[in-house]
Amino acid sequence: MKASSFYVDSVSEIKSKLEEIKSNDFKPSLAIVFASIKHNLQEISALFYSLNIDLIGCSSSGEIINETITDEGISILALDMNKNYYKIVHQEIEDEKNYSKLKLFGEKIVDIYENPAVILFTGGITLDGVKVVNQIKNSKKTDFPIYGGLAGDDLKYESTFSFTNKWMSNNGAVALVINDDKVRVKGKCVSGWEGMGVTHQITKSKGNILYEIDHKPALEVYKKYFHFHTHFRKDVLENNETFQSISGQYPLIINKPDDYTIMRSPLVSDFENNTIVLAGSITEGEYFQFGIAPDFELLEKTTEEFKGLKNEMPQIDAALLINCKGRQTALGPEISEEIEAIHDLWQAPIIGFFSYGEIGNVDNGPCEFHNVTCTLATLTEVY
């Protein structure tokens, strides 16, 4: 399978760029697109429809193109994947009561191939990533690869989109279902974040709302740890702006019973009720530590982890890189080194975006919904 990745600043450039990369032995059948909400996303959909190229994509909070990071742009991966090897399925989810629709979505996905692999993008600020992933997972009895992420909107937290070449929604999900026997999808989520301090217990929670930590109101615990007078303003953690900028970088590292961890980033706080809304649901009774970004060895750590994937898949056709927006905020310019290092491993076309949540597997855990990870999904045709 041939693949080509490119970047454009505006929708109007896409057509000519596509013409450029087309040749006698490369006629893209499918494109994956990550674009800033600054652009007219419907126009992108319509363009690919008119060019008869299948499309799957979502809005972003910064884009990745090979080894480079961009802002407010459009990253495109064009592939000449055999049309029999993939199907694109989308689902409007509308509101929380309608999660049952996801069941149908899941059934649709797993019925196409005997061994499916899924690239999934979901839009919708209020959508619970955990529910989306779990509903899809539950439609098949065995584990299967699901990689992807929650769409971004340049940190505006207003509206995030997923789309195909004839559908777009700010409250839906889109899946590229691949025949894993023909195009192998292999990936990994890496966080690098480390736990600090004692282990705490989630003593009261519902969905993605955290009420109590160790039987104390959640926000009070946060204030105890992250609210201080020196160096920063005295009113830190007393409004959502400061809450986001501080607590977002110190996520919850939750210990799962099967000996792996998932992370949850705090999004906003309800200052009246002392509760915290997380970027994904959690389970009452689970134990966690507050996480902190490592100082210097992060780069080596993430590269080391992805080297493991490289050993499994020495040659790949293309890859998708979904990196948490919170990581970019916490790591600053360092994140570009991480992305360079990943690109250097394979030198294959990679596109990606900065997300509000990632889907994939940590170590040997099953594919799940995560926060604060760098998630890579490689695509390789099997001959």
Next chain:
Amino acid sequence: MYNIGKIENLISTLKISDNEKDEIFEEINYLKKKIEILQFKQKRIQRDKYIVTNVLNSTIDELEINKIIVEKQVIELDNSYKELKTAYAELEKFSYIVSHDLKSPLRSIAGFTQLLERNQLIQSDKNSNKYMKYIVTGVNQMAVTIDDLLTYAKVTNESHNVQLSLVDFNEVIEKVKMLLKNMIELENVTIEVLDVLPVIFAAESAILQLFQNLIGNAIKFKKDEPPIIKIMAQETLPNIWEFIVTDNGKGMNNEFQKNAFKAFEREKNHDVPGTGLGLAICKKVVTMHQGDIHLVSKLGKGTAFTFTINSAKVKSAL
């Protein structure tokens, strides 16, 4: 502080080729990027330092509080343990004394009742005769209970002050056969010892009691056919001996199996007399020898008891 702009201006005035200038600018750009990263890291580290210090201080506070709580709990637990130990020791002593002291008045009651039974005067009244029989049965039953209680209490007392010696388990079985001679002959019992039994350190009287109870039970809870009891022994781990005693008796129902080793537990609907202390005594003897006892039983098929004796632990207790 460095001034990149100044350096760049200086370079542009240097009399070197454009290629060389480009190379230098490329290096400068690389350094600029590195500096940017370092500055960002420095800022982040500074903030992280505050937060980590905060988290650690809070953690230390919490640990201090927890430490105080745990220390308090340890003292409380220790006190409760001491109280319990004293209470238990007293209770053991009490049950021993009570059962011991009850024996002699009971013997008097039994004796005098028998005297009365022979008395012509009482015999003339037919009701009195009936009542007298009830009294004798009651007294006999009470005597058995007191004997068992005494053994039970004795095993407990001994576990604090164990009399250990090299015990030949083959001899133990022979002694049990002697003790149960009447029963064995009456019921036509076969006792098969399938292995050569060990000679190991143990509390002899307790072990004797253990086998007496297990073999006695196997005979008491027999089916219509003559009882066949098999005894096996094997050193499963160094110094750990596993014994198996099986019978072809009535077996126990599932419900009772769970509680079989508890004191005063008796299987319902049994016509066999007993105090419900036999297996509790066995359990105590095995525990005293740092072992475990289990049973597998099937109604109508029989029961198999498996227990272990840790002779190393017993030895080291000497």
